[in-house]
Amino acid sequence: MLATTIPLLLLFHTSLALNQEGLLLLRAKRGLDDPSNSLSDWDPRDPTPCNWTGVSCRPASGGGAATVSAVTLPDLGLSGPFPSALCLLPNLSFLSLASNSINSSLPSSSLLPCPSLSHLDLSENLLVGPLPTSLPLLPFLSYLDLSSNNFSGEIPHSFAAFPRLQTLSLVYNLLSGPVPHFLFNLSSLQELNLSYNPFFPSPLPHSFADLASLRVLWLAGCNLVGRIPPAIGRFANLIDLDLSSNSLQGSIPPSLARLSSAVQMELYSNLLSGPIPGGLSNLTNLRFFDASMNQLSGPIPEDIFLAPKLENLNLYENNLTGPIPSTISRCRNLADIRLFSNRLSGPLPADFGKNFPLVFIDISDNSFTGEIPAGICAQGKLEQLLLLDNLFSGSIPDTLGRCRMLTRVRLKNNRLSGDVPNAFWGLPHVYLLELAGNFLSGGISPAISGAGNLSQLLISENQFSGPIPVEIGALSNLSAFSAANNRLTGPLPASLESLAQLWQLDLHNNSLSGDLPAGILSWRKLSQLNLADNSFTGGIPPELGNLPVLNYLDLSGNALTGAIPTQLQNLKLNQFNLSNNQLSGAIPPLFLSGAYKNSFLGNPDLCNDLTKLCRSPHDATEKHRDFLWLLRAIFILSSVIFVAGVAWSYRKYRDYRKGNLGLDKSKWTLTSFYKLGFSEYEILDCLDEDNVIGRGASGKVYKAVLSNGETVAVKKLWFISKKENDDMDQSPDHGFEAEVTTLGKIRHKNIVKLWCCCDHKDCKLLVYEYMPNGSLGDLLHSNKGCLLDWPIRYKIALDSAEGLSYLHHDCVPPIVHRDVKSNNILLDGEFGAKVSDFGVAKTIGKGSKSMSVIAGSCGYIAPEYAYTLRVNEKSDIYSFGVVILELVTGKLPVDPEFGEKDLVKWVCSTMEQRGVDHVIDPKLNICFKDEVCRVLSIGLLCTSALPINRPSMRQVVKMLLEVRPEEKPKPKPKPKPVMKDGQLSPYYYEGNSDPGCIV
Structure with missing residues (x-):
């Protein structure tokens, strides 16, 4: 004691x-x-x-x-x-x-x-x-x-x-109710930030302008509606105004020009219309002005460029017209100007860029004419030059060859002509050089060897001539070389064989000649090779069959001779064309299926391998012809016997299936969602174990090649007995009904297409479009992950984000997938991504619903979902964030390497302790580091522990597009805008005349 x-x-x-x-x-x-x-x-x-x-x-x-x-x-x-x-x-x-x-x-x-x-x-x-x-x-x-x-x-x-x-x-936070007017009675308030709360739709309170001392007002994403009150001009001390991401309508009030202290104004992503008001030159401290993604019209006011400290001007995605005012030449601080996707026209001012330190310019998707100003890079600071999809003419200025800071150049789809300056080919920091769709001539300069950082050289559809210089082999980072539809001549330089990062080589429709390269073992990442419509001779190199990820091969329209190498059978080809050559000998057996019926046209000396007898122009004697007829007769007779035997065996096998599995074809019910070129009987005949391409929690997936040459994927759902189902909250048919209900009415390019469904007693079949590159998870985490370079990974992220955004925002009611993961993102032949597997998807109404069991996969489940079982869109967004982290890191969502952590926690802790370089997949090209880091930031935002901190999927799509704004497709004629939830919906998709779906 x-x-x-x-x-x-x-x-x-x-x-x-x-x-x-x-x-x-x-x-x-x-x-x-x-x-x-x-x-x-x-x-x-x-x-x-x-x-x-x-x-x-x-x-x-x-x-x-x-x-x-x-x-x-x-x-x-x-x-x-x-x-x-x-x-x-x-x-x-x-x-x-x-x-x-x-x-x-x-x-x-x-x-x-x-x-x-x-x-x-x-x-x-x-x-x-x-x-x-x-x-x-x-x-x-x-x-x-x-x-x-x-x-x-x-x-x-x-x-x-x-x-x-x-x-x-x-x-x-999760604050609701209207934006409170009483806060604007706090006379001492200098900074007010209520952004990104789900307030009820409400206008800006009229009393808000009474805060005479206010310096910062952030009301972004507050569900504001109505107009911006003219009283906003009374904020004499306001430095930072952010009213972005709301539903504000009407014009921008001219009183905005009275905010004499303003440094930054953000009005983007609203429904503002009418002209941009004049008088902004009075804002002597204004540095950043962003009114992009609205419906503004009319010309850009001349005096906006007279604001003495203006550095950044964003007016993209509006309906602005007219030229860029000549007053831009009087700017002294303008570094970033983004005016893409408007209806602007006319030439750029002759002294554009001469007097200001331009770093980034994107005026794509307009109708600008005239020449590119010679002084656009006069200050030597220009890093990104994006002028695509305009009407610029004349030659590329010699002065751009001295613009050594350039990293990204996109001049495609203009009317540029003349030779490209030698120095322009060899800019040391450029990683993307896109000149396609012009009238440029001359040759590819040997000076290109100086472009050591170049990753994509895209110069198709011009008038380039002469040989491909051997110096191109010095571009160790080159991943895409597209020079189709030009006038290039001569052989392919042997130095091309050393380009280990190459994934696309497209030189079709030129006048190239000589033998195809044989020393191509370094092309381990090559997935697309198109050398069609040239004058190549000699044989097809057998080494092509050893390229591990090649799935697009087009050598048609040449003068190739000799036999088709049997090694080509090693390839998994989605596009294969050897037509219109001078090939001879037998077609390898694996290419005798209907899928390749058009791959060998125009080669008269090719023959069917089954006969083992190929036509020879020198064998013309009558005896030989008799012998041939005899062998043919024997072959035909043998074939008839063989087919009869197969038919008898199949009939016995079918009878066995009927007797033991109860799959009587006459009793199947087919529900189609598209016009079909096949029947349910063909589908049933393909349900063979040899055709299984995947297994999951809900069933098996079969690959079915149909008689019309079409390939589909068939999911056969697992049968759950009533006894096994007693303790579950879902019926045995739940997965079937969920996918049919969800996918049957969805039409979107980034949602996997459900052709039809088949139903008979306890057997349920779902027939989808076939995605030849399988799932993202299988490809990314296998030895084929090297196929997915950064441009492809970025495209996959954007495609799948657009698919999820459609589910969350454009379906009525919204759809929550509940099992977003890399294995449920499927890839087509061009690596376009589509969201799949809706067996646990839920439609949601107001608020969220609770589930009695957790749906989702380990490593992807949002932390709050695991203990609240609350289902809403934020759960999907967290899971999608994990997919982004997979794309950036190349790692699994859960791995023994992480210890007790998952991928999200591993990324956060590793970045904090060792820096961002240690989380980026080392297989990615370092030239894309800036983009990779920006996408990584989006992934981390999506995986925030707090659901309110996660952006909506619509915001995720916008953020991804801002990483590569030029990737946004050029607008095509649209149907008339439709009112949705009281506002015009700007979301339209290819092949979908309705901006939303009704489920």
Whole structure:
């Protein structure tokens, strides 16, 4: 007993040395979980806490002992409820627990008394429930940041009573109700950020302009409707205005030009129309102006370029007309201008770029004419030059050859002519050079060897002539070389064989000659080879059959001779054409199917391999002809006997199936969703184990090659007996009904097409379009992952995002997939991605629904779904974020390499400890690092632990397009816009005249 008491007395004695504020801090610590042991130096034996981690002290008034004035503990991994003991510190003025995992609700009592608190930052935590109504009772509070939590409900009316509040940030929560007008009565307020909350549709309150001291107003994504009130011009001190991502309509009020202090204005992604107002030259501090993705019309006002500090102007995706005003030449600071996808026309001013440090210009998809100004890169800072899809003419200026900072050049689909300057071919940092669709002439200069960073050389549909220079072999990063439809001559240089990164080589329709290269073992990533319509001679190199991922081979329209190498049978070809050559000998057996019936036309000396007798022009004797007829007769007779035997065997096998499996074809029910060129009987005949191409939780998948040459995929759902189903909340037919209900009415280019379904008793079949490249997961995580270079991975991410966006935003009611993963993203022959497997999909109405079981796959399930079973779009977005991380890292979502972490946590911790370079897939070309990092950021945003922090799928699509804005397809004639939810829907898809689906 005495031995036990002495240590307790010693501990009590040491704690007596610590002052009262230290004891309060220890009390606060006891309520927190500190997994990283970040507060290990909070020692009860210290006399004061002033040297503890995150604790700051100041001398007490009257010369007394120091007192705690600040507790700053951001990003330490702390969890648990808010430590209310901190509010008992009498002189605490600064408190930050940002970027932790503080959870539960925040009762009003927990923040009292905090008598001296002026700065409170609880952002990026896991707090839930209503906002504390007691916060305005803190008499000195001037800074309040509760952003990125899960607070819900309306903003309490008590928030109108803050006596000294200057900064209020509630961004990224679940706040509802209208945007409260009473907040605009806080005369002391300087910064107000309510962005990205699901407020009810509401207009900007008329009283909002009464905040005379306001410097920052962020109301992005607040469901604002109506017009921007003219009273906005009364914000004399406003520096930053963000009204983006709302449904604001009408014109931009001219009073905006009275915001004399404004530095940044963001009005993008609304429904604003009419002209851009004049007078913006009065904004002497304006640096950033973004009114993109609206319906603005009329010309660009001349005086917008007279704003003396303007650096960044975004007006893309509007209906603006007329030329770029000549006043742009008087800009001195303009670095970034994006005007793509408008109806602008006329020539660029002659001195465009001469007087300002232009870094990025994208004026694509307009009708600009005239020549590219010689001074567009006069300041030598231009990095990205995007002028595609216009009417520019004349030659490429010689001065662009001196623009050494250029990294991306896209001039396709213009009317440019003349020779390309020598130095322009050899720009050292360019990784994309796209000149296709012009009238350029001359040869490819040997100076191209200086373009050591070049990854894509796209010069098709021009008038380039002469040979391909041997220097092209110096481009070790070259992944795509497309020079089709030109006048190139001479042989292929042997140096091409050394390009190990090459995945596309398209030189069709030129006048190239000589033998095809044989030393191509380094082309391990080549998936597309098109050398059609040239004058190549000699034989087909057998080495082509050893290229592991080649699936597009077109050598038609040449003068190739000799036999077809049997090694070509090793390839898995989606496109194969050897027509119109001079090939001879037998066609290899695997190419005798109907799928390749048009692959060998125009080769009279080729013959069918089954006869083993190929026609020879030198065998013309009568005896030989008789012998041939005899062998043919024998062959025909043998074939008849063979076919009869096969038919008899098949009939017996069919009878066996009928007797043992109950698959009587006459009793099957077929439901089609498209006009079909096949029957259910053909489908049933293909359900053979040799045709199985996949197995999953819901059934087997078969590849079926039909008599019309078409290939489809057939999913046969597993049978679940009634007994096995007793404890489940879903019927045995649930997966079948879910996919039929979901996919039968969907028409979208990025959703796998359901041709029809077949139903008989307990057997259910779903017939899909066949996706020859299989699933993203299988391809990415196999030894064929090298096939997926960055441009393809980016395309896959964008395609699948557009498919999910369609489900979430354009279907009525919205559809939640609930099992988004790389294995449910299928790839067609061109690596276009389509979302598949809707066996657990759900339509949702208002709010979200609870499920009695967890649907989804390990590593993809959103953290909140695992314990709440709440189903909404945010669950899909988290899963899609994991898919993005797979594309960037090349790693599985769950891997023993991660230990107890999943991919999301591994990426975050590795980036923090070792940097971003250690998470990027080393197989990706370093020239795409900037794009990869931007997509990685999107993936991390999608996998945020807080659902409210995750963007919508529509926002994800927009963010991905901003990574490569030129990838957005050029607008085609659209049907008349349709009203959806009270606003025009801008989403139309190829082959879909209706912007939404009804499920």
